[in-house]
Amino acid sequence: MELKKLLQQWNSFPEVSMEERPVLSSDLEKIVVKNPLSDAFYLRKKLVLRIAVISVLWLINSWQFRHEWITQGNELYPQGALFVLLAYSLYFHVRLLFFADYPTLLALPLINFLNKLETILDKYILSFKFVSALAGFYLLFGVEKLLARASAGAYETLSRNDWYKWLILIFLSISVDILLLNTIIPRYRKLMATVKKYRDGIHSKAQNK
Amino acid sequence: MNNSTRKDGPDTDLRSLLKHQHKRVYSICRLFAHNYKEHQHLFTNIIAAASQNIRTRKDNTDDKQTMLLRACINMAALHSISLELDSAVDRTIQFKSPDFQRSMSNFREAMGGISDLEKFRLFLEFEKVSADEMLSLTGIPANSRATQRKKEAETARKNFIPYIKEKLIWS
Numbered sequence: 001m002e003l004k005k006l007l008q009q010w011n012s013f014p015e016v017s018m019e020e021r022p023v024l025s026s027d028l029e030k031i032v033v034k035n036p037l038s039d040a041f042y043l044r045k046k047l048v049l050r051i052a053v054i055s056v057l058w059l060i061n062s063w064q065f066r067h068e069w070i071t072q073g074n075e076l077y078p079q080g081a082l083f084v085l086l087a088y089s090l091y092f093h094v095r096l097l098f099f100a101d102y103p104t105l106l107a108l109p110l111i112n113f114l115n116k117l118e119t120i121l122d123k124y125i126l127s128f129k130f131v132s133a134l135a136g137f138y139l140l141f142g143v144e145k146l147l148a149r150a151s152a153g154a155y156e157t158l159s160r161n162d163w164y165k166w167l168i169l170i171f172l173s174i175s176v177d178i179l180l181l182n183t184i185i186p187r188y189r190k191l192m193a194t195v196k197k198y199r200d201g202i203h204s205k206a207q208n209k
Numbered sequence: 210m211n212n213s214t215r216k217d218g219p220d221t222d223l224r225s226l227l228k229h230q231h232k233r234v235y236s237i238c239r240l241f242a243h244n245y246k247e248h249q250h251l252f253t254n255i256i257a258a259a260s261q262n263i264r265t266r267k268d269n270t271d272d273k274q275t276m277l278l279r280a281c282i283n284m285a286a287l288h289s290i291s292l293e294l295d296s297a298v299d300r301t302i303q304f305k306s307p308d309f310q311r312s313m314s315n316f317r318e319a320m321g322g323i324s325d326l327e328k329f330r331l332f333l334e335f336e337k338v339s340a341d342e343m344l345s346l347t348g349i350p351a352n353s354r355a356t357q358r359k360k361e362a363e364t365a366r367k368n369f370i371p372y373i374k375e376k377l378i379w380s
Contacts, residue, residue, distance in 0.1 A: 003334070009316045010335050013239065014308040036258035036284060038291065099379050106283050107262040107276055110329070111348030113283050119379050191294065198290050198325075205326040206349045 036106060040191055041117065043124055047097045050127075054093065057134070058086040074159045078169070082137045089130040096123050114199040121192040128180050136173025143168065223263050227256055230277055233336055234259075237281045239313065240320075240328045241288050244303040255284045278338065278346050282329055289325050 035042060065079040100120045108116060147155040158164050234255045242248040258280035263273050292298050302317060304310040320331075329347060333340075344350045 006316070006319055006331065007335060009312070009319055010236075013312050013316070014306070033260075034253065034257040036254045036261060036280075037287075040291075040294075041287065103261060103265045106258045106280055107265060108283070109279065109344075109346055109348035110282050110286055113279075113348075114286065123379060194290050194293050198286065198293070201324065202326050202347075202349070205324045 037102070040187075042102065043100065043120065044097065044102050047093055047100070047124075050131075051090065051093050051097065054086055054090045054134075058083075058090055061086055077162060078137065078140070078165060082134075085130070085133055085137070089127075089134065092123075092127060092130060096120070096127065099123075111199065111202065114195055114202070118192055118195050118199065121188055121195065125185055125188050125192065128185055129177065132177035132180060133173050135176040136169050139172045139176070140165065140169045143172075223260055226263070226273055226277070227260060230259075230274075231256070233277065234281060236336060237285050237332050239316070240332055241285045243298075243300050245305060247288070248304075251284065251288050254288075255281050258284050275342070275345060278333075278336075278342075281332070282346055285329070286325065 061079065061083050064075075065083045067073070068076040068079045100116075105113065105116065144155065144158065147158060158168075234252055237255065238248050238251050242251050259277045262276035262280050266272055266276060292300075302310065302313045304313060320328075323331075326347075326349070330343070333343065333346070338346070
């Protein structure tokens with residue numbers, strides 16, 4: 001009975017007035033090429049940019065690592081670790097980009113769509129750990145260059161003592177990670193929590209039926 | 210992204226399909242939009258999503274209908290999520306046309322505070338989509354409880370190494 005009443009109301013709905021209606025025919029050309037996902041959900045551009053930057057860094061690092069390997073330089077182990085980290089970061093980001101598969105994302109059934117959206121956001125949040133670690137390495141190299149200019153003695157001590165280097169590296173990486181955890185990441189965490197809450201709400205309602 | 214200069218072929222089919230089916234898109238907007246701005250925004254996003262879905266699939270017309278309905282449901286869900294994120298959003302019904310405003314207010318009052326899943330069910334019911342298609346559109350079967358129990362039993366059998374599976378497979 002209730003449904004019948006709703007259906008009656010539904011069928012008696014007036015057309016949206018012309019002033020409120022999106023003009024379909026002339027705007028359709030623009031609408032069909034528009035990206036339907038908002039910036040918060042559409043991470044493709046960010047992932048592509050990161051892949052491009054990491055690829056360039058990886059190529060530069062390969063050359064530096066090779067040079068350190070041949071000359072048995074002081075930076076061999078940090079460059080080696082950075083080489084492995086850059087390679088894995090590149091693999092992680094490329095995998096995430098292929099997994100997200102944005103052109104077909106909205107063609108999934110609702111629950112699968114929400115699950116996938118949540119996984120993408122979760123992995124994107126995880127990718128900031130790689131960013132922190134990479135930032136730690138490059139900040140360490142920056143500190144070394146600054147020391148080389150400011151104090152040759154301090155630079156000599158640091159470049160010969162691997163322990164100091166690794167400790168500074170860990171300190172810098174954790175600092176960047178804490179910075180990201182308090183600036184950029186909360187936005188994505190909130191978004192992921194809202195998607196999860198929405199999906200769980202749909203699930204619980206479906207089970208109660 | 211789109212070859213809009215082409216006059217024939219798949220793009221023409223897509224445009225004509227969207228023009229013929231745009232009332233369905235208006236219909237779901239009635240259930241989720243609160244004002245003119247939201248209505249416009251949701252409508253254009255659904256059309257964009259539907260055209261993207263259809264362009265990525267080159268199958269038959271039935272499949273195109275499914276892609277359009279999935280675009281409607283998924284974009285409406287994203288619209289609700291976005292509204293939930295922004296707590297300052299005004300949720301009163303505000304449309305310029307007095308007739309439309311009255312109908313919207315009466316309809317929302319009659320609907321009450323139903324959940325989004327119920328709104329999707331209503332939308333599919335009013336658009337005369339069969340209950341069997343519910344699973345392919347939302348991923349939720351019509352008879353949910355029995356299927357849930359069956360799924361849980363299957364999952365328990367399959368997830369013999371749940372931790373490793375969770376780490377290695379992004380699903």
